[in-house]
Amino acid sequence: MLPEVTATRYVTPLREGGSLPGIVEADDLGTYVMKFTGAGQGRKTLVAEVVCGQLGRRLGLRVPELARIQLDPVIGLGEPDEEVQELLKASGGLNLGMDYLPGSIGFDPLAYEVDSAEAGRVVWFDALINNVDRSWRNPNMLVWHGDLWLIDHGATMIWHHNWPGAAASAAKPYDASDHVLARFQPDIASAAAELAPLVTEELLTEVAADVPDEWLVDEPGFDTTDAVRRAYVEALLPRAGTIHTRITLGEPTAERPSQAPGWLTGRPGRPVPVAEKGASA
Template sequence: MNYSIPQLRTVNVTRYVTPLREGGSMPAIAEADDQFLYVLKFRGAGQGKKALIAELIGGEIARALGLNIPEIVFANLDIAFGRIEGDEEIQDLLKASVGLNLALHYLSGSVAFDPLVTKVDSKLASQIVWLDSLLLNVDRTARNTNMLWWHKALWLIDHGAALYFHHSWSDWDQPKKQFVNIKDHVLLSSASELESVDTEFRPILSHERIRSIVDLIPEEWLAGESAFESTDQHRQAYVQFLVTRVAHSDFFVKEAQHARESLI
């Protein structure tokens, strides 16, 4: 299957606009040297570089599957930002995040998705549930949907809590790793087309495509992981997990279907 190898632009942060005090990661709205606004995710936040890796992999896999994702860019943060910020907590975060971070294009005028207000059709709901089952994304619940309504379409944001196994690399290589949190997915009740979506999505996520997405991870984000002898091994572990999970997608599809049956 022909496809374009994903490319990410790199921008330089020129202005820290305002913090978004959501959860523990403290992202911020920032302006870059291309004059666009971005939601900036910091390498110095609580989950560190692993959250940026999950954000990158999750977002670009979603994009490959045809789902709406704001543009993801690498964002360079200069040491000067930590010197001029008055808030000590933010100052510490900026100082710990000097260098390469991750940012998503800011969707100005968007509103948080509310399942009581906006109806999502069964095909799209099934596509998103399939994606989050693949990625073990624990953070798309009714309490925190991590979706935005923008220009009459649903956009997915914030995949930093996906691939949670990489915080310990425990049992990550089990092909049929259970994901009980799927029962809490905000769109699960509407996801009635999981089997047809599985048939559609599996061929898209070839080994070659997955490898091209994982290859986007900067080398410096992979360094220092004690579970692996080299960054190459570290990178390959992500590829192996994703390729194996796609190959056994029937397992997580059935898991989601059983969870849905309990709901309805």
């Protein structure tokens, strides 16, 4: 289970992205980037953050530590920003926090070199979780103390927004042509050989167990929260063994729209997906 803390002070909003996360201080004297259940994207983005963040950490990738954060809406009473006030009022109870990395900077592929082995691990991981939001438009990576850190996994596992079609969606290939690390010649074959054997049913079950019941209850089509957790395991497990053969690394196209869903980008609707290309190993 993730550690649990209580928010004691709302520090400032982070206005990058559509969910309006904020920096908060907690009763363990830690500082966190907090994502809220009351944000427009809903609780499934928090579920994705937990499943993918914990999976990435278990696979040896650098992902900030996660925590459950209890929020008393009274914290928002003194906030001058009405949007922040409404968000805090709507998010009473359990929310999600990520360890704040002070002094970190956003990743710039023109200023920071990544070796092919690390690039391969990140691209393979993003293919596994179907991350549509780590492109050159929006890298969702930080550089902290000279190391690369992965953040913001709320737009992953798009299949959990439509469970009846999850198996078919999870079986699809992954177009990494616009991935921010595509230019570093990612060694996907080596990454798959290293990481795929680690993605076992036991590991995925443990990762899914970290998702709080509060974010899984009353999921349509499921009788219990454990049944929802099992659905995540069943979607990711077969994908881990074969996705490396279905990753496309073509030429990036500047005119291509983001494949991130509209609720994430702030645009109405969802862009038409790019036509699937032939897969390459």
